[in-house]
Amino acid sequence: QVQLVESGGGLVQAGGSLRLSCAASSRTFIRYAMGWFRQAPGKDREFVAAISRSGGTTYYEDSVKGRFTISRDNAKNTAYLQMNSLEPEDKAVYYCAANTVTSEGSRWSGEYFYWGQGTQVTVSS
Secondary structure (H helix, E strand, C coil), X not given: CCCEEEECCEEEECCCCEEEEEEECCHHHHHCEEEXXXXXXXXXXXXXXXXXXXXXXXXXXXXXXXXXXXXXXXXXCEEEEEEXXXXXXXXXXXXXXXXXXCCCXXXXXXHEEEECCCEEEEEEC
């Protein structure tokens, strides 16, 4: 079992940057591929990015490619989402999650069993 806590959200102007962190409660973090998802008001939760257990493979949703970077530091039990060139459409609650199905990670939320509580990202135009 692992508990996940996100941080780093906030209010930023369009074009700005934020770095989200996802801290895991235990060393079991290294067993899991990690993903970031987001949910905007009135919309379904959607995939943003994922990273394999080793960190060697990453996946991105098309709208964030080239702007967001997912990474992880297994020594610190922490995953990150660096978000650059933020747009008003990126406003959402961002969640990190641990994939208990595949070590390579995926975009399918059903493969993620452990979830954080979310952190709000607001982008002003």
